[in-house]
Amino acid sequence: MIENKDFETLTAQDEQVAVSIYPELLDSDTQQNELWAYCLRIENKSDEPIRLLSKEFCVTDNWGNNHYECTQGFHGQLPDLEPNECFEFEDTTTINGAAAVLYGTCQAVNSQGKIMTIKLPVVMFDSQKKFQGISAH
Secondary structure (H helix, E strand, O other): OOOOOOOOOEEEEOOOEEEEEEEEEEEEOOOOEEEEEEEEEEEEOOOOOEEEEEEEEEEEEOOOOEEEEEEEOEOOEOOEEOOOOEEEEEEEEEEEOOEEEEEEEEEEEEOOOOEEEEEOOEEEEEOOOEEEEEEOO
16 A cells, blocks of 8 residues: 655654554545555564554544544454564545544553553644644654
8 A cells, every 4th residue: 555655754652662654645636535545553662572452543634523443453453563573554544624633542462461552643644745743642
């Protein structure tokens, strides 16, 4: 889906997990509908294995419309990540308007059963500027 990952990325990191987002505008029409692809890269920075369990994403367009995606796993997968291992997840979202914001969290569990909430970097999709970061939690 995303062919070129040699462009600016946004990253949020804590002591256990680093999350990067690579967005790309795929298509737009005269009705201001835009198809965006994004690649989410999650890297286990801890000293123990983790399992990615779920994701909760929200895309809010400039009209205030919200599209929520709350799912178990990533396209049916519950990825296990060893220390320093990465997982990449690609998906698309359609935006109705000139801009939108993507934000959310992922859930993971470590080898002791502790649930972790992983915050995504907040990304603004804007076809005029391609994309820009708003903040990284």
